[in-house]
Amino acid sequence: PLEPVFATRDNGKAVLDVPDSFYTEQYAEVKEEIQNRFGEEVDVKIPIRDLRKKPNLDFAKPLTKRRQFSLFYAPHRRIAAQLIQLLLEPTTEEDFIALAAYVKDRVNAFLFQYAFSVAVQHRKDTSNFQVPVIVEQFPQNFVEPSVFQEARAEGKLVTDPGSRRRIDIPQNFTASDREEEQRLSYFREDIGVNSHHWHWHLVYPGSGPDEVVRKDRRGELFYYMHHQLMARYNVERFCNALAKLQPLNNIREPVEEGYFPKILCSLNSRTYPGRVAKTSLKDIDRDGRVLELADIERWINRVVQSIDQGYVTDSRGNNIPLDEIKGIDILGDLIESSDLSVNPGFYGDLHNQGHNVISFSHDPDNRFLEDFGVMGDVTTAMRDPIFYRWHGYLDVLFNRFKEKLPVYSAPDLGYAGVTVTRADVRIISATKNIINTLLTYWEKSDVDLAAGLDFGPGGSVYALFTHLQHSPFEYLIEVNNESGTPKRGTCRIFLCPITDERGTPLTLNEQRQLAIELDKFNVNLMPGPNKITQSYSNSSVTIPYERSFRRIGGDHLPTDPQKLAEFRFCGCGWPAHMLLPKGKPQGMPFELFVMISDYEGDAVLQKNNAPDVCGDAASFCGLKDKLYPDKRAMGYPFDRRLPADTLTALTENFSNMKKTPIKIIFNDEVIDRKRN
Template sequence: MPTSSVADKQKRIIPLFTYATSKTKDKFGMRVQREPKLQGLGILGRGQLFSCFHQAHLEEAIKLAEVFILAKTFSEFLDLAYQARDYVNEGLYVFSLSVAVLHRDDCRGVSLPPIQEVFPDKFVPVETMYNAYKQATITDPEKEIIVESETTGNVLDPEYNVAYYREDVGINAHHWHWHIVYPSAWNAEVTGKTKDRKGELFYYMHQQMCARYDCERLSNDLPRMVPFHNFHEPLEGYSAHLSSIINGLPYSSRSKGLALHDMHDISVQELERFRERISGAINLGYVTDTHGNEIDLDEHNGIDILGDIVESSHESVNKEFYGSLHNWGHVLMAAVEDPDGKFQCNPGVMDDTATSLRDPIFYRWHRFLDDLFQEFKSKFHPYNKKELEFPGVKIESVAIESKEHDVIHTFFAEDTIDVTYAYNFRRPAPVKVRLHHLDHEPFNYNIIATNQSANKKHAFVRIFLAPVHDELGNVLKPEELRRLMIELDKFSVELHHGSNTIKRSSKDSSVTISSVRSFRELLEGEGIKEHASEFCSCGWPDHLLIPKGNDQGMEFNLFVMVTDELRDRVGDYGHADICMDAVSYCGAKDQFYPDRRPMGFPFDRVIQEEEMGQWQLPNMSNTHIKIQHQHQHEKDGHD
């Protein structure tokens, strides 16, 4: 039997995601039969909200994903997927199917539909969805409908000023996709695919989310967030205005002043116990596995071991003892309105990877977790000159090329989500929702570097950005600054003898995702190439690469460092062409992480002011640029 093309596989997989909450029937109108391989699944009932933070949910989801992944042929995989769709939980099904599509070798080149078009209810306020439904019933079915998305909250709440960031579709979709590429319960022994430095990547990706959020807060004259250290303190209120298509119930709002409360599965005291055990391991410098063996938390592998423990991934050395601090924290916060299930409410948005970034407490929770990681990092000596330098290489100048020299302009732009494939409006023309999101003008980095040696050098260029001033207008100290450094790009170059001009487009960032193909484009086969590189949908949205800045032009540090690629590169990264769209935050799926240095280098360790001379080496440059927000902008010149 001839091998199916990528386009054919794409067309056969996409219908599995269409109307994900509806059941399917075979061509005879009968329910499909359940294969023995699917026995024991369907424990989480349909109509309940699936959460990969909840251990029981996740175990069933991974079991189903493994059944899909281990199917011997593509046809068997499809058959199993159609059978499972009829009786497993709707959200769990989409999660497991997505994991399988990304990890089956015979699905190379196949793209997942945008999660925001599979479950738009996780991204679009219920008022907007209701308006879309109403317009679909009164408008000519041959005419396309576009409704404006409602805003949530108002200026009476200071947090409303950064709602554009928290509720951005792109970053919430990124978070969902990241947990699809790196499921915490992933078992490499079963799947045969190892997730290199998965624990460290969990730490770094979320650390960057926190740094970016604080940059947005400072851009809007808000103070940096306060970590959620005290598990008994009252929480701020939040209402997402989301309602689930799966059961019709709203995601629970959270009234101001509520505190974490014990649940049937987990108590607040247990969460505190997990925290103390992890903090104790950091102070001791080792963790204890299930056999009583002590495993050193060294500078090479310690952060990876610690990340697995905090997330409570399959690789955690002792899940029973160190628990599931990260995941149970999400669950407790999501259940704060109805912890004992008395009122049968949906949980809050913290329960779902596709919605949790909307809630301000998400960032405070992850800043607390990041404090644990930073406590661990503080055990190691600050980087010395030998670890930072690149002998023979000097950065002569760094500039931003845009409409205005060394100024990047931001603005709000429009985009649409097609909700037609989630809700059956019974009309041929699409129904779409128009959204507004922060964006920035395209720009180039212009870096001039000198190679003073006679031989060609292979180099890594590392680019970071951080504000110059804090919320009070004071210049940020180096130790404060490093935790606000957001990675903008990392790429390799060849430096020939003499002067080298390096130009790099912001569109090519190693952090951001390329444009996502819509549900309709995938169904129609647009842009599908037989030998194209695999696309994982994981990555930071390009439109949020740059913080908002302010009207006057907010000052930022643009830090550029050139390091020795021969020292930093890992193996033959890049040759397999697998999911390399946003390697800084998402790695290269099923390959080694493409950088030998610790993630976030050189800002992952303490910077001592008395040793600042080591941060003025020839292979480093720090340039002050401005980010200026425009309330109005011309369409021309902006993507």
């Protein structure tokens, strides 16, 4: 992706041959030297055409090259929106590439990476381009820094470019076990988790041209994807004997959690600033802009009041009802807030500014010239425990609205003539038949960091990182269709915790807010008994490992054009290795919940009938250029109150639901797997 030298499909080296006028002042003097150097090294030179008119990039100047770029900061967001607009304008692919090559060295690198990726994601003519893999481009944002020193040393020692070096990334490098929150670092600091979050915000930009921002149910998906992150994090806390997170509902109270990220900012080689425990949030006064905590509180009050009265007021003074269908979508855009907020002047910029207040809390008035902490950046925010407390509070607001909707009624939930008779899980194994017990463990995998290393060691530098993993498993579902005619339905699978961290049973209303979506897929039911076997690997929330960490170029790319497009596009999706919570060594009990809903209420009439690209994490990421593929409220049936007191009572009342007690056993051993 517009690196001066990059790998071709057959592992050769290519270089962009740009017109002389593209060289920035900085490189103009050494132009010939550069051309000669690259001329010798490469197999292919790709000619880049000149631009008829060079763009005026003054709008991007306020974001200087060494500053960190933040999507939560409105001035940066506006600059990004303008750059995206500029990159969408060229009418041919050649002009687009030329423009991108020209812009690349003239703007902040992180800004470029973001705007370029959004443009590639949204232009019609770049469907087989690769969105740059963030962990490869800016590995510093994901990996403990000593890895780079080691890689640098290795780079000097090893001359064979085909050789394969593996450098261990230490686990648990951000705190000792004196810090309770450290028990969750494997979740917060997981490379796939953070890469998913970056990609989600890439697919759903909050600001920019309409074609980029205005997507079907975008506000609702902002709510739902982040809600699922909270559910997963809370359940993960129970597995580690920690209580449910405390939502950050009082921004005047000192923030209990400290966090010291240790990772490097990509652009200025400093480490991200840390935050000591018990830091008080303060008004932010930087760059001539003031953000008061009182502003945030005012916005919260207005949002709460609107939820309670059941309507919001748009910027023209019209009242828009917060109803069952559109209410959550309106609230999502308004709380985030995106360009689609109905009234930014009144409801403000709640979620984004919350990120900012927290991310600058170590230097609110810029007296120490420190940039923002990890909360200021979508590639790193999920590392910090405070992310979950802030989003946890936003989730409280969303749930306040959901609690006001009528309890789901029998017609909302039932499916006459359909009975789920079996809902089990089985470990996929040739030798053992393990039913309703799932297994987790640590795995070591490698990720190639070479593309993001500025000292160019040649070949690959594999960093080995340790992450949670689970044994492969499948769902065994049996459904009886008593209606006498074929029926269609949607199979919805959730994992529900049963107790909190101390073993106290959860009520159904607590359980529903902690239910983890595992999968969702359509089923055709023939009259009589039907057997459905579904592998974990088809989950509608995850993408496979190779998709989270795929390498640029090389011969592992699929040759089928459709598959290639998918492979390149689809970095959005929860990492498959994190599908299940960790469980406990002695086994942690859960309930597996399976429901077949009536397809009549699920079906979406797509206007665009092209094959799905990146459809495999649609629950979290939607479908590219299509409507969200499930008409029900996201999270259904657990997004609203349910007509029962316990999950047992609920599933007994509805034949199209079934729950099964299962266990997740965690085995504290590390398995080393070579991936490439």
